[in-house]
Amino acid sequence: MDSDQIRRTFLDYFVQRGHRLIPSASLVPHGDPTLLFTSAGMVPFKPYFMGLADPPAPRLTSIQKCFRTSDVDAVGDASHLTFFEMLGNFSVGDYFKSEAVGFAWELCTKVVGFPADRFWATVYTEDDEAFELWRRQGVPASRILRYGEAEGNFWTMGETGPCGPCSELHYDFGPQPGCPQCARDACHPAVECGRFLELWNLVFMTYYQAEDGSRTPLPKKNIDTGAGLERWAVVLQGKETVYETDLFAPVIAEVERQTGRRYQEDEATTRAIRVVAEHARAAAFLIADGVMPSNEGRGYVLRRVLRRAVYFLSRLHHGHGAGSMLERIAAAVIDVMGAAYPDLADRGGFVLRVLAHEEEKFAQTLERGAELLDQMVEEERAGGSDLLPGDRVFLLHDTFGLPRELTAELARERGLRIDDAGFEREMAAQRERARAATKFEFEEERLRAYRELAHIRTRFLGYERLTAETTVAGLIGPSGVADSAEAGEDVELVLLETPFYAEGGGQVGDTGWIASPTGRVRIQDTQAAAEGLVVHRGRVEEGWIAVNDVVTASVDGEKRLATMRNHTATHLLHAALRRVLGTHVRQAGSLVAPDRLRFDFTHIGGVKAEELREVQRLVNEKIRQDVEVGWRYAPYQQAVEEGAMALFGEKYGDEVRVVEVCEPEADACFSRELCGGTHCLRTGQIGLFLIVSEGSIGSGLRRIEALTGAAAEEYVVAQAHTLRSLADRLSVPVDEVERRVASLLEEVESQRRRIQALEREVGRREVESLVASAERLDGAAVLAARVAATSFEAMREMGDLLRDRLKSAVVVLAAAFGDRPNFLAMVTPDLTGRVHAGDLVKQVAAVTGGGGGGRPDMAQAGGKDISRLDEALGLARTLARERLSSPKQD
Ligand code: ALA
Numbered sequence: 001m002d003s004d005q006i007r008r009t010f011l012d013y014f015v016q017r018g019h020r021l022i023p024s025a026s027l028v029p030h031g032d033p034t035l036l037f038t039s040a041g042m043v044p045f046k047p048y049f050m051g052l053a054d055p056p057a058p059r060l061t062s063i064q065k066c067f068r069t070s071d072v073d074a075v076g077d078a079s080h081l082t083f084f085e086m087l088g089n090f091s092v093g094d095y096f097k098s099e100a101v102g103f104a105w106e107l108c109t110k111v112v113g114f115p116a117d118r119f120w121a122t123v124y125t126e127d128d129e130a131f132e133l134w135r136r137q138g139v140p141a142s143r144i145l146r147y148g149e150a151e152g153n154f155w156t157m158g159e160t161g162p163c164g165p166c167s168e169l170h171y172d173f174g175p176q177p178g179c180p181q182c183a184r185d186a187c188h189p190a191v192e193c194g195r196f197l198e199l200w201n202l203v204f205m206t207y208y209q210a211e212d213g214s215r216t217p218l219p220k221k222n223i224d225t226g227a228g229l230e231r232w233a234v235v236l237q238g239k240e241t242v243y244e245t246d247l248f249a250p251v252i253a254e255v256e257r258q259t260g261r262r263y264q265e266d267e268a269t270t271r272a273i274r275v276v277a278e279h280a281r282a283a284a285f286l287i288a289d290g291v292m293p294s295n296e297g298r299g300y301v302l303r304r305v306l307r308r309a310v311y312f313l314s315r316l317h318h319g320h321g322a323g324s325m326l327e328r329i330a331a332a333v334i335d336v337m338g339a340a341y342p343d344l345a346d347r348g349g350f351v352l353r354v355l356a357h358e359e360e361k362f363a364q365t366l367e368r369g370a371e372l373l374d375q376m377v378e379e380e381r382a383g384g385s386d387l388l389p390g391d392r393v394f395l396l397h398d399t400f401g402l403p404r405e406l407t408a409e410l411a412r413e414r415g416l417r418i419d420d421a422g423f424e425r426e427m428a429a430q431r432e433r434a435r436a437a438t439k440f441e442f443e444e445e446r447l448r449a450y451r452e453l454a455h456i457r458t459r460f461l462g463y464e465r466l467t468a469e470t471t472v473a474g475l476i477g478p479s480g481v482a483d484s485a486e487a488g489e490d491v492e493l494v495l496l497e498t499p500f501y502a503e504g505g506g507q508v509g510d511t512g513w514i515a516s517p518t519g520r521v522r523i524q525d526t527q528a529a530a531e532g533l534v535v536h537r538g539r540v541e542e543g544w545i546a547v548n549d550v551v552t553a554s555v556d557g558e559k560r561l562a563t564m565r566n567h568t569a570t571h572l573l574h575a576a577l578r579r580v581l582g583t584h585v586r587q588a589g590s591l592v593a594p595d596r597l598r599f600d601f602t603h604i605g606g607v608k609a610e611e612l613r614e615v616q617r618l619v620n621e622k623i624r625q626d627v628e629v630g631w632r633y634a635p636y637q638q639a640v641e642e643g644a645m646a647l648f649g650e651k652y653g654d655e656v657r658v659v660e661v662c663e664p665e666a667d668a669c670f671s672r673e674l675c676g677g678t679h680c681l682r683t684g685q686i687g688l689f690l691i692v693s694e695g696s697i698g699s700g701l702r703r704i705e706a707l708t709g710a711a712a713e714e715y716v717v718a719q720a721h722t723l724r725s726l727a728d729r730l731s732v733p734v735d736e737v738e739r740r741v742a743s744l745l746e747e748v749e750s751q752r753r754r755i756q757a758l759e760r761e762v763g764r765r766e767v768e769s770l771v772a773s774a775e776r777l778d779g780a781a782v783l784a785a786r787v788a789a790t791s792f793e794a795m796r797e798m799g800d801l802l803r804d805r806l807k808s809a810v811v812v813l814a815a816a817f818g819d820r821p822n823f824l825a826m827v828t829p830d831l832t833g834r835v836h837a838g839d840l841v842k843q844v845a846a847v848t849g850g851g852g853g854g855r856p857d858m859a860q861a862g863g864k865d866i867s868r869l870d871e872a873l874g875l876a877r878t879l880a881r882e883r884l885s886s887p888k889q890d
Contacts, residue, residue, distance in 0.1 A: 001112070001236045003247050006229060007063055007340065010087045013107050019089055020057035024065050024341070027289040028298065036298055037067040040157070041088030042205075042224040048092045049162040049205055051219035052454045053531035058094035063087055063229065065285060065341065069301055072308070075278050076271035078194070078241035082305060083282035085229040093220030100202050100223045101133040104169060108200070114235065118172045120145065120189060120196065124153045124165035130204070134167075151190045155203040155224075162218055164205040170196040171235055197234065200227040243274050247336065251277040254332035258325040259316040272312040279309035280329040280355075281337070287354050288347045290588060292602065294698045303401070306355070310362045311403050324356040350584045353604050354700050362401060369400030370410060377414045379853070382836060386415065390422015397423075398430070446492075449476045450529040453494055457532040462499040462510070462678060463631075467554040470497045472516070472547050476535065484546035491521060491545070492535040499555050500536055502528040506590030507567055507677040512555040519543030559594040560678070561685075565708040566597040568629055568680040569619065569689050571659065573599055573706065574645065575671035576618040580611050587645070588701055592677065595711055599704045600697060607702060612694055619689045622661065622670060626684030631659045636674075645673040688712040763787075763794065767801045774806060775877075777884050780831060781809035784876040786869065789815040792860055795824040799858070803828055810835050810884065812844060812876035814869050821848045821863040821872070832856040835883045843879060847872035 001009070015021050025044040029035045035043065041064040047053040064086045074080040089103060109116040120143040123130040127146075134144050147153040156163040170189040175182035179193035189196040205222040207215040233245040243252055243263075252263050255273045263273050286302045293303040306326070313325055330352055338345030376392050388411050396402040408418045453474040461468050474494035477485050485491040493514055500523065503509035509526035514536060523538040536553075545551070570592055577585045581603055589600035633655045634642075644658050657676050661683060662669035680686060690712045693705045707715050727734045730741070766787055774781040783802065789795045795813050802811050803826060811826045825841035838859040845852050845861035848868045852861020863872065 001233075003229060003233050003245065004340065006112075006232050006236060007085075007087070009112060010107070010227075011061055011063065013111055014059075014061035014089045014103070017059070017103065019059040019061035022056070022060050022062045024063055024085075027065055027067050027286055028291060035158070036069070036301065038064065039066050039068045040064070040224075041066070041086040041226050042090065042162070042203075043157075045090055045092070045224075046157075046162060047531055049218060049222050049224070050208060051451065052533070055092045058092050060090040060092070061088065062090075063340075067282060067286065072305065076275045079197070079231065079234075081230060081242065081278055081282075083278070083285055087227040087229055087232070088225050089223070090225070091223035093222060096221050096223060097129055097204055098133055100204075100225065101130065101137065101167070104200055104202060104225065105134075105137040108169065112232075112236070114171065114199075119143070120170045120172055122147045122151070122153055122168045122170065122189060124148070124167065127165055127167065127204075130165075130167045145188055145190075147190065155201065155205075156209055160209055160211050162205050162222070162224075163207050163209045163215070164203050164222075164224075166201055166203040168198050168202070169200040171199050172196055197231055198228075199231055199235070200225060241274075243277065248277055248281075250336050251281060251329060251332045254329050255280075255316070258328055259313065261316050269316065272316050275312045276309050276316070276326075276329060279305045279312075280326055281333045283309065283326075283355065284330045284333045284351050285337075285341070285344060287351045288341075288344045290586070290602075292354065292588065292698060292701050293358050294701075299698065303358070306358050307362050307401050308403060310359050311366070311406055314363075314366065324352075324359060326359045327352045327356040330355050347584075347586075350586075350602065353584075354602075357604055357700060365401050366406075369396050369402035372396065372400060373402070373407060373410055374414075375855075377411060377416055378856070379838075380416060382839065386417060388416050388418045390419040390424070390426050393418050393423040394426035394430075446476065446480075449481045449492075450533060450535075452481050454530050454533055456494050456496075458495055458534040459497040460499075460501070460534070461497050462501045462555065466499050466557045466560060467552060468497055468499045469550065469552055470495045472545065472549045472551055475545070475547050484544055485540050486544035487519070487540050487542055489540050490538070491540060492529075492537050493521065493523075493545070494533065494535055495551070495553060498526075498534055498536070498553055500526040500534065500553060501555075501560070501678055502526045502534045504528060505592075505675055505677045506570070507563060507592040508594070510555045510560055510563075512553070514538070514545070514551050514553045516543075516545050516549040516551045518549070519545045521545055562594040562709055562711070563592060564678050564680050565686045566594070566706075567592045567675075567677045568661075568683060569623075569686050569706065569708045570597050570599055571661065571671045571673055571675070571679075572619045572622050572683065572686075572689070573597075573615065573704065574601070574673070575661075576615045576622075577601060577603075577704075579618065580615050581607065595707075597706050597708070599706070601702055601704070602700055603702050604700045606696075607694055612691060616689060616691050623683045623686045623689060625663065626682050627661050627663050627670070628682050629659065629661055629679045631657060631679070634658050639674055643669075643672060645671075685709075688716075690715055759790075759794065760797075763789070763798055764801070767798055767805065770798075770802060771805050774809065777881060779808060780884055781806040781811075782877060782880045782884065783809060784812040784814075784873040784880070786814045786816075786873065789813070790817045792822065792824065795822070795860070796858075799824055799826040802826070810840070810880040812840065812873065812880070814873055816866055816869070819866070821845075821850070821866045821869045823850075823852070823861045823863065823872070825859050825861075825876075827857050829857060831884070834886070835880060840876065840879060844872050844876045847875055 011021055025038060027038050029038050029043055041062055048055040066086050067083050071080040072082055075082060108114045121134040121139050122145045125146045125148045131144055135141060153166055155166040173195055176193045176195045179187060181187035181191050182193060182195060187195055203224040205224045206218055208218050209215050230242040230247055233247055234242055237245050239245050242248055252273060255276050256263055261269050264270050283302060283306050291298045291302045293299055293306060309326055334344055334348045373396060380388060393404060393407050396407050397404055404423060411418050456473050472493055473496050475482050475485060476492040477489060500510040512523050514521045514523055519540055520542045521538045522541050523536045525537045527535055529535045570590055574587055586602045588602050591598040636656045639656050639658050656674045659675040659679055660669045660672040687709045689706060689708050691704055691706045695703060697703045723734055727737050730737060732740045770783060770785055774783040787798060795815055798813060799811060808828050808830050810831060813824045815822050823841050823845050825837040827835050827837045836856045838853040838855060841859040841861040842851060842853050845863045848863030848865045850861055850863030853859055
């Protein structure tokens, strides 16, 4: 069976048994800050299991693309992957253990045709029911093992989330040579000698695990299963590792072509080729789902994977600089996977550009990191150590992206070892920082309250109106669900209907008032706590408010209208960018607030001023045409087929809202997006659109900030005012300001050049007198003097002149600038064996309370106490004399 047949067979089987087929969700989990990546098939269904949202059907099946960071360092062996496809069937409160076991067994042994006598099953220690179920399918009792939590038979998502005991199916390849347990006929799946391969995990999902580790029952009993497509392919295609299956073979072949190496040439080569292939595949999928390389969060994980790929490529190809090897390898990935994942194929061009860009950049970083390493090695050696400390290795890894393996190798070539334990400590500290940073700060109390209120579905009225008469359906006080709250207390109110928009799709939540006959609540924010559960956050300002109160909810209209202008303008901006820059442009983030809009988008390279002007012109043209902004509901698939821009991370749902700006007479719409936000009725209401800034916010990512409506007007008025007063000060009319400023700048520049020339002349004369004052010691000159320079650059220039004149010399110059003493030490190459400029300047600067260092021939340092400058120069002279008269030591 090729991998596509496996996918089809699996899905057909479950669809025929009443399961709704759900397409793979994005690798970036939608609305779940507890997770960096979609790491299992059940992730998009988490709200269903928790009872926070209704599933589209009680039985679901999917093939979910997954990414896991836990095994990055193990990639390269036979089976560990960062990216993989998980086949799964799910029951949300529908069938349970017996059907799940029955389905799995029938599909494996009757439909797919795995030989039944190769299977072993594992069950959770005390799960007699599961044990009995496998027995009934005909699995011999000797091959049903009871494993505890330590062996992985209690599945959890992570620190929190739905979880439950699980039961696994393992495939037995037969005894492995070299395995003592196999030899004694005592081997079992937990031994990990390569004999067993886990093919399917069935989770009997019954609990919710809270942050403190406590487990409470979920509303219903559920089934969540996961089977690795790649592993099935290994067995069904009779291969030894995933890399030989049809999912990887063409990619491996491309790595071989690019590097001129052979897979299985030797162990290290095989591993490197696998890492490159695996990481190229994972990176391509991550980028296609909107992740861009960066230094934090998801982007950092992507960057790490990419850099490992480039590093291993450089090992395979002896040096990088081969250009876009990774790009061509990823093209092979897209060839293999594009049919099953059309999004990957659609965004292929963009994916490849990002990869080529990152590869090129990292090649440079690798070089810079290597230079820095040279410096560090020198310092350590000078200090008599042959160990590169862990914090240095970590710095190279963290700041310069130099993988530890590479640092170790380069250091070894220079005769140093690296401090592995120290590096591990730094890494552990960083992991702890990262963990603390990504941990969801969610008070358990509040989460519990939301689950309690999850049955309430607030109807949103805010597309048509800004006030509504309605009823308080739920109330959350400081310690959970409550009946009432009074003046001074913070509350979250849940209403039966609401005109308040809950933050989403980049648009901020509405603010306003909720008033009852007995009290008033100032609403500062509106959020969706779960699907359909809208909470209005605020503070009771007067009286008190209670559940079942009839209230008037009024949105702050002026703010909301301003927000609507910015939201509609955001859609026009997105469309205009795609017209002007190309259709690779995609929204990567967006903020729609009352006072401004911010739009992040993917685009490699800069945006020219005239392109930006054209974008702004197009948007304003649409505004002047005063086109109607229409919206309607449509099935997701239809909307996407009609060309609606679906954003990354959009969740599959039956009906989506489409917002479009179409002129009646034109056949194509200017803008069409899936969007739940609130919009102007007509584009003319935006009034004016002004881009106030544009720039890069990371590789391949750019940000535009813009204003509309009254904010844009105020901006123009303020700018005009500034220009007017500038013109007044320059005593010219406004349209001559530019010329006047240019001529003033020219004047300043020519003055600067004159001063520089003068300074240089003074410096040259100073050099002459310095040369004359140098002391001679055994043919070498020693010079330590104060000079009038005002920058390190000027000092270095003098240093160079002195070197040329003195030929063999130790020179220390001191100058006062920036209120501080500064030092430059220079040693001619014939003397660096005896005097190290870096060490010298360090000791000298220390006299004035400063520090610094550098190369053996040139170094600089800054000090603090200017009154001790002469003393410092005296020490410089003494040290230089001492070292020059000591015997040469090389
Ligand atoms: N969610 C389960 C897993 O990831 C099936 O193994």
